[in-house]
Amino acid sequence: MVMGDLAREVDVAVVGGGPGGYSAAFRCAELGLETVVVDAGERLGGACLYAGCIPSKALLHVAALMHEVERARELGLHYGEPRLGLDALRTWKAERVVGKLARGLAAVAKSKGVEVTGGRAVLEDSRTLRVEGVRMETIRFKHAIIATGSRPAALPGVTIVSEHVMDSTGALELADVPERLLVIGGGYIGLELGTVYATLGSRVTLVEMTDGLLPGVDRDLVGPLARRLENLFAAVHLNTKVTALHESGAGVLVELEGRDAEAFDRVLVAVGRQPQSAGLGLETTRVRVDGRGSLVVDDRCRTDDPHIYAAGDVTGEPMLAHRAMRQGKVAAEVIAGRPAAFDNVVVPAVVFTDPELAWCGLTERLAEEAGRPVKVARFSWTASGRAATLGRTDGLTKLVVDPESGVVLGAGVVGPGAGELIAEAALAVETSALAEDVASTIHAHPTLSESWMETAETLTLRRR
Numbered sequence: 516m517v518m519g520d521l522a523r524e525v526d527v528a529v530v531g532g533g534p535g536g537y538s539a540a541f542r543c544a545e546l547g548l549e550t551v552v553v554d555a556g557e558r559l560g561g562a563c564l565y566a567g568c569i570p571s572k573a574l575l576h577v578a579a580l581m582h583e584v585e586r587a588r589e590l591g592l593h594y595g596e597p598r599l600g601l602d603a604l605r606t607w608k609a610e611r612v613v614g615k616l617a618r619g620l621a622a623v624a625k626s627k628g629v630e631v632t633g634g635r636a637v638l639e640d641s642r643t644l645r646v647e648g649v650r651m652e653t654i655r656f657k658h659a660i661i662a663t664g665s666r667p668a669a670l671p672g673v674t675i676v677s678e679h680v681m682d683s684t685g686a687l688e689l690a691d692v693p694e695r696l697l698v699i700g701g702g703y704i705g706l707e708l709g710t711v712y713a714t715l716g717s718r719v720t721l722v723e724m725t726d727g728l729l730p731g732v733d734r735d736l737v738g739p740l741a742r743r744l745e746n747l748f749a750a751v752h753l754n755t756k757v758t759a760l761h762e763s764g765a766g767v768l769v770e771l772e773g774r775d776a777e778a779f780d781r782v783l784v785a786v787g788r789q790p791q792s793a794g795l796g797l798e799t800t801r802v803r804v805d806g807r808g809s810l811v812v813d814d815r816c817r818t819d820d821p822h823i824y825a826a827g828d829v830t831g832e833p834m835l836a837h838r839a840m841r842q843g844k845v846a847a848e849v850i851a852g853r854p855a856a857f858d859n860v861v862v863p864a865v866v867f868t869d870p871e872l873a874w875c876g877l878t879e880r881l882a883e884e885a886g887r888p889v890k891v892a893r894f895s896w897t898a899s900g901r902a903a904t905l906g907r908t909d910g911l912t913k914l915v916v917d918p919e920s921g922v923v924l925g926a927g928v929v930g931p932g933a934g935e936l937i938a939e940a941a942l943a944v945e946t947s948a949l950a951e952d953v954a955s956t957i958h959a960h961p962t963l964s965e966s967w968m969e970t971a972e973t974l975t976l977r978r979r
């Protein structure tokens with residue numbers, strides 16, 4: 516602390532204003548704790564609002580619209596060729612979507628009495644933060660919640676600094692629609708943003724180092740998406756690694772393992788994200804960091820330091836906004852002395868491609884690996900009335916249940932609207948519903964949600 520600085524005192528200092536941080540801060544304030552959020556950007560929203568969930572879903576909505584218009588031709592509807600106004604699109608995304616939500620968050624903070632201060636926070640000890648911003652400030656806290664999020668992982672073994680190589684943040688800025696785009700990584704970001712650029716007109720080549728897209732995700736669900744992407748993308752190279760990138764004229768020359776070098780106008784690197792835990796001064800506290808840089812927390816979001824809690828991506832996988840929000844609320848409640856815990860059975864996952872993919876709980880593969888017997892049922896959307904009316908019978912719904920009790924243990928779905936559909940399955944798994952419960956619940960007709968009922972029915976019939 517600089518001589519003459521006045522340290523202010525608060526009940527809770529939240530470091531990071533993303534979904535983990537703002538959810539924690541709002542709950543702290545609701546529970547009567549004086550709370551300040553320190554965010555490097557002096558605003559609430561974090562990666563999710565400014566460079567993640569929201570802008571990517573806005574662009575995916577545009578891609579979905581374009582795809583629908585194209586498909587409409589099959590139904591005899593012709594709208595002509597789309598004309599893309601990039602400036603208008605960027606303005607809509609920045610102002611009507613991101614800006615509107617940002618103003619909403621700022622208003623909520625104000626109404627709850629949560630102060631947001633700008634600057635980079637560095638811990639000086641287990642009770643003190645130094646804020647390095649426009650002005651320097653020292654904050655003494657009874658408790659801190661670290662919610663500093665994550666950052667894109669670098670491509671291992673490849674070093675290049677080039678305006679033609681971008682991460683997801685750069686890709687979401689949509690500076691242009693390159694003619695030839697290489698996407699490195701066939702995970703969430705590679706597939707979502709690859710879909711955006713391919714639909715807007717780029718020739719997208721995707722490189723994935725493992726033998727399939729979305730490694731670890733149920734292959735029954737990935738199949739329909741992989742087939743669609745084979746048509747949408749110019750090429751998908753599995754089992755392939757990028758060995759070198761060279762700046763070349765107005766683009767990048769890319770060396771791929773076992774293939775000829777290829778030129779691209781832009782490259783998007785999307786090979787995972789890493790917790791943002793470096794440079795936080797954690798060494799001045801008792802907080803423990805694991806080998807991957809994640810802050811180690813228990814089910815109450817407590818670190819090893821009794822004054823410091825953590826929430827969100829900085830605590831490791833799964834790095835999803837809804838998990839961060841739940842953890843933030845748990846941390847706040849525990850600090851306020853409430854009996855809360857992050858004891859959720861499922862954290863649903865959604866890939867917002869077309870078709871969408873969503874899953875939660877136990878998968879068939881995880882059950883197999885654990886040697887756990889399960890019953891599995893699949894329902895093809897070729898038999899769904901609603902899917903037929905939408906012209907989208909390419910979907911599939913899947914349930915994993917305990918063979919003895921009939922309790923629903925896991926669920927997956929691929930098809931349009933999967934991201935919304937998974938909510939019912941998450942509730943079923945979270946509340947240990949039986950397949951019979953799902954089968955005997957009246958689902959409105961004709962809806963895609965009926966597919967849960969149909970899938971569960973096949974299981975209950977087999978049980979009798």
Ligand code: FAD
Pocket residue numbers: 530531532533534535536553554555556560561562563564566567568569571572634635636637662663664665683684704791795826827828829834835836837838839867
């Ligand atoms: P962040 O949202 O990363 O917020 C951390 C904040 O901390 C930032 O504002 C940062 O400026 C601040 N900060 C960092 N260090 C300091 C410091 N020392 N001092 C002060 N402030 C600091 N998840 C989903 O669930 N659904 C999606 O559809 C989805 N889409 C995504 C799309 C993309 C392209 C990306 C990149 C991610 C996506 N995610 C999605 C993941 C989601 O964005 C994260 O899981 C979520 O933002 C994590 O929230 P957080 O609060 O932990 O951290």
Ligand code: NAD
Pocket residue numbers: 670671699700701702703704705707722723724725728729730755756757785786787788833834835864865866867
């Ligand atoms: P990811 O972990 O989802 O996928 C990374 C992919 O890159 C994997 O398939 C991996 O095998 C591959 N890969 C790794 N190294 C490679 C290499 N050298 N060459 C080729 N391929 C390589 O990571 P991501 O797509 O960067 O996304 C990061 C995280 O952000 C996600 O894990 C998720 O937590 C979050 N996210 C969520 C959503 C959503 O919820 N819809 C959307 C975007 C991002």
